[in-house]
Amino acid sequence: MQRENPIRDLQHIPAALQPILNALCEVGIDLSRVIQRGPLGGALGAAVGENLGGDTQKALDLMADDAFCERLKTANVRFYASEEQDVVAELDPAGAYAVAIDPLDGSSNIDVNVSIGTIFSIFEAAATGDASVLRPASEQIGAGYIIYGPQTMLVCTFGKGTQEYLLDPDSKQFVLVAEAVKVPDTSREFAINASNYRHWSRPIRAYIDDCLAGEEGPRASNFNMRWVASLVAETHRILTRGGVFLYPGDARKGYERGRLRMVYECAPIAFVIQQAGGLATDAQDPILGKTAESLHARTPFVFGSTDKVSRIAAYHDLPDEEVNALFGNRGLFRV
Template sequence: MTSPANVISPDLIPDALYPTINALCATSIDVAAIIARAGLGQSLAAQVGENSDGDGQKALDVLADDMFEAALRGGDVRWYASEEQEDALLTSEGGKYALAIDPLDGSSNIDVNVSIGTIFSIFDTKEGAEESFLRPASEQICGGYILYGPATCLVVTFGNGTQQYVLDPSKGEFVLVEKAMEVPETSKEFAINASNYRHWTKPVRTYIDDCLAGKDGPRGMDFNMRWVGSLVAETHRILTRGGIFLYPGDARPGYENGRLRMVYECAPIAFIIEQAKGHATDGETPILERQAATLHGRVPLVFGSAQKVQRVADHHDLSE
């Protein structure tokens, strides 16, 4: 790895992890620049194939994956696991970390100019690739995402609170703007894909029915529904405004465990949210108590304001 110039303030970043975080941020600046030119060159939303799990890959999915992998080769990352690749790659024999990444989350929104992002998780490495990632999510030493929107932001935790850095485009540097983000407890927003209502389990339907009943229902207030289809955008809104996000398992074949991957999406998002005093579960069990059985294994995800997430778990308890 050729060390890039420092593009992020070292505030609150552990010294040992700084080169890796700096490399991710330097690459994200290039990715953000490509996204900003969407429509002026190649079609970034063009489907160019499928990943190992059968999901369509956009041109930018593949391009971003190549860029992040190249940036981390020869550095402190021994194992590189990507949502876009079937197996983890050995990127540095002497590396001390294992990094899992969703290079471009929300890529289905590229052509409509909605916020998309990069999600990553870091573990201390073990000898083998799979054992480095298939372990309790609580063993992460870093979880973060980079949001490509009106502002380019890094939100990250190292297990001591959740911080936010914002890219200053005039300097090409990420600047620390929040030292301790907290998920607001009070919010009247929930996020779920309501078109799948008929497929949900009873506890999930009951929770949403209570929200839809508004001020005349058991919750005693009116709610607004949000659904962007970009996990990073949904997470950033909840960190900023509170609320709850649900991507449950449902009755459709292949959706028993939802569609979000434990290693690349659920584990790092859960780490970020929990460190911001929110809560993240699979509907019942905290995500940080779970571990994936395979690199691309999926798990239901419910996260947001702690009391709201607990209410979903209570509905599951009552249905047993």
């Protein structure tokens, strides 16, 4: 039986990339159904293995990876670079594109009924799999995510703004709901896993300390904190109501460059955020100017409203003595 086109409104999606977006959305629709059924469909959050990055793989991680890998074989995709696979796979030697993917982001939230997602990045295929994805993030020609939450949405960019589509549960089609999303710059929210405070560098601690000091502190304003532990959910909140996200490098072994992966997490989210008028850095330099050194390489990641992300970079630019002085004299960054 011929399926209805999974995306109703195609005008913002370049014609050459529509087969890929249709493939991603078809699988996304199937996954959203599986996720809604939760334990009725089996133990989705059961640990079944470990990936090369050292993360525990859940049943749903592998189910999602298999489904995207299979479906993209007939979508003009030559190379498939997945969080769940050790190396870049060749799907169709005649394909014109490479897709990098985090098939299931936020795996720790599968069993707790909190939003999770799929993150993807699209490049033109180069001669090899590695050459296709280990190149400047600015060479992405498309990127986005599907969020499986109270609503299932597709958020994506092809370099001409960031668009949002909502999955209509009746028609089972993604319907365009926002043509030019803009990160609001008025928010007073930050997102960071504060349990790692003792491991952070001085500039990161100084920034968060100043937020926590509230009205009495140098920012002269009260801040609010969020941590969902699903990158897609944090991104969606920041696109909707602003704020800043930080997953910095820290002193824990293996976390020197944070936790998030450059190729299939940070690069695509950076493209989406920057096309929505925000900024994404490795805490200092723009992610879009960077190239991953290997498929599963990590990078510190800071993104959100431009003023806040720039402020965090400025804390890093200060000489050590001045950052230390911030702990005693908070007048420096008064807004």
